[in-house]
Amino acid sequence: MCELLGMSANVPTDIRFSFAALARRGGETGPHADGWGISFYAGRGCRSFHEPEPSARSELAKLLRNYKIKSRIVIGHVRKANRGRVSLENTHPFSRELWGRRWTFAHNGQLKGIKKLPLSGFQPIGSTDSEHAFCWMMGGLQTRFRTLPRPSLLDRAVADLSAELHKLGVFNMLLSDSRTLYAHCGKRLCYLTRRAPFGTATLIDEDWQVDFSQETTERDVVTVIATQALTRDERWTDLDRGDVLTLRDGAIRLLKPGSASAAILVSPHAC
Structure with a gap:
């Protein structure tokens, strides 16, 4: 199994703290040693790094851990290969x-x-x-809507x-179109929302602590999604299987399986 990292924020936000934990799990504190990638959105533009x-x-x-790239939507991944050889073309995140x-x-x-699922234009x-799943989803969206709905x-x-x-x-799964970050839980995903009053957080995978009250303003809202909790002193919320989160500007909507509409999910605590 691989590990995922996602972030949605209402202001451009530095992801280095969370990425440091994910990167350590790629072959040191975790077995996900078959490639990694991370994508940062800036408006409609997206810059990606893969290896x-x-x-x-x-x-x-290591360079990205020391280079402050601020973004409102980020998707990261470390890979443990089970299907497809270890190669650049098989390294997530994919884009279309x-x-x-x-x-x-x-x-x-x-x-x-x-x-066995048929593909169309992707x-x-x-x-x-x-x-293959990504291309199938893109084809499904294109079939449903001629233009952006x-x-x-x-x-x-x-x-x-x-x-x-x-x-x-x-x-x-994590998916984004630069406007929204989508997350689907098939087995394991968790999240937390950081908002004022901000506190201190310490990574599980290395000795790094950040006082977010010194790094943010009172208006900032940042939601982080991960396969497993990244910090030891914050309260992470587990998703149920089949749940879909839609995140815009750090705010969360939760779609339960089979529900006809989305319900606002308000974080009961600040982190």
């Missing part, structure tokens, strides 16, 4: 263009029979079941397509 080697020993990952927007996708889990470059319709469509893939196995 088919352990992030814990990567000079590029649809409706003039750059879509980015990362997944962990295994999907039985996924390559085709994989690599050989992973993850990229309003957010509520798109949210429901992403949830419906995720539910179909959930039937094939474990589908933990």
Whole structure:
């Protein structure tokens, strides 16, 4: 299994603290040594970095830990290969263009029979079941909508397509179009929201502590999603299997399986 990292914020935010923990799990504190990648959105633009080697020993990952890239939406991934060889083309996050927007996708889990699902205009470059699932989702969205739909319709469509893939196995997923960050829990995902009054957080995977009250303003709202909790002194909330989160500007909407509409999920605590 791989590990995921996502962030949605209402202001451009530095992800280095959380990425440091994820990178250590790529071959040092975790077994995910078969590649890593991270994508940062800036408006509709997206910059991505990938390597088919352990992030814990990567000079590029080390550079990113020391280089302050601020973004409102981030998707990160460390890979433990189970389908598809270790190679750059099989390294997440994957990306495609649809409706003039750059879509980015990362997944962990295994999907039985996924390559039997027919593809339309989007085709994989690599050989992973993850990229096939991504291309299938993009084709499904393009079939449903000729142009970019309003957010509520798109949210429901992403949830419906995720539910179909959930039937094939474990589908933990992060997806973004630069406007919204989507997360689907197939087996394990958790999240936390940091907002005022901000406190101190300490990473589980290395000796690094940050006092967020010194790094933020009272208006900042930042939600972080991860496969497993990244900090030891904050309260992470586990998602149920089949849950879909939609995140805009750090605010969360939760779509339960089979629900007709989204309900606002208000964090009961500040982190």
